[in-house]
Amino acid sequence: MSQYVGSPDYAHDSTARLGVLITNLGTPDAPTAGALRRYLAEFLSDPRVVETPRWLWWLVLHGIILRIRPRRAAAAYAKVWSEEGSPLLVYSRRQARALQSALDERFPGRVRVALAMRYGTPSVASALEELRQANAQRIVVLPLYPQYSATTTASTFDAVADVLKRWRWLPQLRFVTQYHDDPGYIAALAESIRAHRTQHGAADRLLFSFHGLPKRYLLQGDPYFCQCHKTARLVAEHLELSDQDWQVVFQSRFGREEWLKPYADHTLAQLPKEGITSV
Known part of the structure; x- marks a missing residue:
């Protein structure tokens, strides 16, 4: 079995699309201690977020933080959680749908928008796979961080690169690094x-x-x-x-x-x- 992901089957006359990947930080799947523990473990294990020697940080993270913080954080998340889910995910999905609708009016059938969370779900890998299946020949990565930081924007680039390095065919890629003064x-x-x-x-x-x-x-x-x-x-x-x-x-x-x-x-x-x- 090949270690690289092949291109999906499609007819040669199929429409080549532009993919727009919008990303946000992420959210736990539920306002519970277990969900918070999984989310924080992924988030705080990112070396872009915490620049501390790995062995030392592993001891702090798993020995202290993940034993104490999830339960406290779960109570705070429960206060803002809605019937639709996490507010960050709910509003991010609305943004994605609104962007898709606006682009459909200008470029019918030619652009596919996908949403990803850097940590948690929907994952960067699943969103890129959605664009790959839609025959996105070009992809614009738009992190929803107006101000650039290595902890957020660069970490998103890392996640995208980690997925794409397993693809056999690579699309043209444009990465929006910041728009703080747009x-x-x-x-x-x-x-x-x-x-x-x-x-x-x-x-x-x-x-x-x-x-x-x-x-x-x-x-x-x-x-x-x-x-x-x-x-x-x-x-x-x-x-x-x-x-x-x-x-x-x-x-x-x-x-x-x-x-x-x-x-x-x-x-x-x-x-x-x-x-x-x-x-």
Whole structure:
């Protein structure tokens, strides 16, 4: 048996399609300790995510984290879980369907959209197989991470490459690495904020809260921190905000080392002391 996956059977006059693979981070299959344990084991075993000597991290992950964190995290997931499932997966599927519908209007029958999660299901392998079966001769990989980071965007590229290196025939591949300053993206964020302010009023301070990273990743050349700040600045300019009206914070740090600052929780505790009572 060959170690490489062959091309599907199709007629020579079959339509060659463009495949669009949109990817997101991932989610457990259920808000249970068992499902969280499987998900976190896959996620936190990625060397792109945690850059620590493997032997040491294995001991920490399997000896401490996976024994304690899944049960605590399951309770938090249960609070946001819907009848349709995980909100991240539900909304990602809606995005995929909306994109497929929009592309069908412009390019009927010529584009196939597939959704993958970097960790969990649907997997990158299953989504690429869907595109392969659809005779996708070209594939655009679009991670839903506007700001590039090795922990997210590069990890997605790793997963795609791991699958494609087992294919006998390789499609043309284009990988979208970032779109943090794309005018359409900036305008969409600004319009969302503007609509919320129209309905609920403007708060004293607008916080742009991004997921955090260890500071050492920035010092080693990861552009994520800078791209987050640029996104926030461009949106603020689009909304014609003064420098005192907004600021950037980072959330969800993990462990004891220093992460990107300012921390969201520290900022929220400090703002009332400065007279800022709504954000």
